[in-house]
Amino acid sequence: MIFRAKVLAAAVSAILLSACGGMDHQVTKTEQAVSSDASATETKEEASEDTHDHDEAVKDVAGRLLVTSSDNNVVNIYSTADQSLIESVGLTSKPQYAYGSENHRYAILVQRNDGMVEFVDGGLYREAHGDHYHNHEDAPSSVSFQLTSTKPTHVTVNEGGIAVFSDGDEDTQQNASVAVFGEAQIGGLSDGVVELEYNTHMHGAAQARGEYLVSSLRDSDGASNMPSQIALYHAHDDHFDQEQVFDVTCPVLHGSAQNEHTIVFGCDDGVAVITQQGGSFSATKVANPESFTEGMRIGSLKGHHHSEQFIASTRNQLFILHPEEGELEALEWQSTNGLSLSYYGFSHDGEHIIALDSAGKLSIFAGHTHEDDHESEQANENEGEHEHEVHWEVTHEIAIKDAETTMPEGHSFSLAVSHSEDAVFVGDPIEKQIKKYDLESGELVQTIELDVVPDRLVWLGIASSEEAHDHDH
Template sequence: MLQTKLTLLAALVGVSLLSGCGDSTTTIIEKDPIAVDDDHDHGDDGDHDHDHGDSDISTAGRLVISAKDSNLVSVYELTDGSLLDTFAVADIPSALAASPARRYALAVQRTSDRVEFIDGGLFQEDHVDHLHPYQQAPELASFVLTDSRPTHITRTDSQTAIFFDGDAASGAPAAVAVTTEADITTDSNGYPVLNYTLNMHGAAQARGEYLVSTVRDADSATTLPDKVAVYHAHDDHFDEELVFDELCPGLHGSAQNEHFISFGCTDGVLLIEQDGTTFTASKLANTADFTGSMRIGTLVGAEDAEHFVGFAGASAFAIHAEDGEMELIDWQATEGASLTGYGFADHGEKFVLLDNQGFLTILNYHGHEHGDEHQGTDEAAFEFAAKVQLTTADVSTMPQGSRFELAISASDDKVYVLNPIDRSLLTVDVADGEVVATKQLNFMPHKLVWLGIADAAAEHDHDH
């Protein structure tokens, strides 16, 4: 793992990059710069002055939005929709993610082996008797991670685990870097790294001084791992402590909550329970709702939520790790729908699903499923609340390589959706189930992420 300073590469125009899983070829493509809105504000002297007036600090937060086929990333103030700044990262971001306290946006550049960090400018400092909020202009941070094929990013309220897949063609092995907000702020190189000896398309979850991460057999015919191990941090590296006997064939996707870590397998879900320094594993098999080649390949968790949500294609499952239960969620999918975004929202009271047909489905989350002894009925953990139509356009006109994209606020009941068909940004109030604002963008948007100061009552971590 090499943590580097920003170089002149940050000023270069990006290369073509396919997002998600798998490799792609690289081609240099020059692009015109994005036009800047009239309300673009650099400040009078270019300095990033702190705003100490609490009443003036944005509670709505800020959005970081990348442009399609471009290395330019813009930061918008949500209070008034103004463009605060646009930054050139080294390459086209394949994904955007948020740091633990949501101060920084991670601009993941998979095929160029790089992760850069954009400071959104909203943060808190611990002043012993209170958390003091600050607001400043966004900026491109000096902290940069460089290693082979950064792919899966998972986050808790204090740590981020970045899984680098490695590359068989070049012989680069996989690695996992576990960073904190302080590492980014201080441009530290003292964070711990797990270095593997071979490549793998893996997954990892940071748990304080521990890391729960995947293991792949060197003789495996696939890059997907089939086991999980517990590693313990020692200064700048991790030591292996335990490899679980339970197999997880075709492992893909992971999430965590307060007590459990989950991993998706072809035959079910592997559940790791932590009790202090003790970790135990169990397997939850697929139910009768799984047919053909269906398998859970994506998991979402939240610190205070008792359920994980597992996705097998367009099917969603409520997984209660402690009770060992898995039940199909009725999210009333429209015909031909596939999912492009999802997560807990509105202080963890809701779960939202964005689909490729242009609908946002809102579910009420009731926590653990329980029976009502008096009425003799069961209340599902996830209950359908509303379906919001986001566009009346023909979704078949979606630009090639684009899709509807979702970002979830951690400070209020809003979520944000990019609609590449008409280059708009939609604000949806999930409590009321309606679109409350639409902003036209003057470029083709690609990815987005919410940054800001989370409401303490809304602090639920979303794994993607």
């Protein structure tokens, strides 16, 4: 794994833009990343104490949107205020995945097929000035920091750090690896990248927790390239050392997420639950429910630090994981006519769940507890349910497209959650638009016309001080 500065980045970008001939995945409340720099971005606690933000010069208070295109290696950044293109940046190659960094300043652009991860500065960020903060609005730009590795695939982002898991390659005998860093490293304010090098290849997953890393582990003699164990690693200077292998197995491990105290991994037979108390970690297993048919398994998960629950997906169904109760509860949702799930996750404040299927059905769920209900006492007595347990109900179901319209071949809807307000942005390849929906009303409140067919979508901007982040893949 190599981190390096891009040589002649500006010239390369210009050449790529000229050649293209046109223009167009959860942060949880954990300790700050070992590689972070306090001067680079504010913490959530500092933001809540600040009452003297200076954002008069910031026009894009609702953020900016980075859009990738499946047709070329150019990414385009749009202003939500002007609803117009403000910058195009050329990458080395076309990205397969795109994410936002922990404070939403940078886009993380994963070019798995070419073994590279590049970054784009959205230009919106907050900087400390004594007893107050200044919000800045600069032009978007590429940055010199980049990662070169073998098949970078799974990226998880949280306040404990950005973890990039690279699978390695069986054919060329290149080993898997994990790199943990943050916005301080991306912006060049620190060189404290911490790395884990495995002794074999694997299609794995990792979660950064400050000075710790919880990551998958594979037997190098095993027949499958999928890991079946989970290990705890501790940072020492620029590398991680293994401290513990958990006694709970996780066959065919795939997908992970975390919240304030818990890290979860999807397994063939259920979900492995790792609980942290200070520097102590323990593991349990939540088994698949009896309703699972043959071949069903949890393949991905999403978490949020305001929620003790996780969202889990299997095939085209969604479940709520209750780690403390040790159960998976089906969410009252299903995709349109068995079509695929395009996106799911929590809203920025954890008060909504959003699901989008490939037919363009956008479902918005709101959470409520029994103490919100007038008959909560009776419900608790009769059903034995926990008073503060959150239940989710659909409040809006929105058709993004007309039934008669057809999705262009090789394209799909994409979605980005706003971290400054209760809204989501949906990339519509059919209409070549970005559509903004209000989560409370379910109404379409903004439409941005594009010159290209959108592929991936990333929200970049200055988050609300109360917001909690989640970007797990």
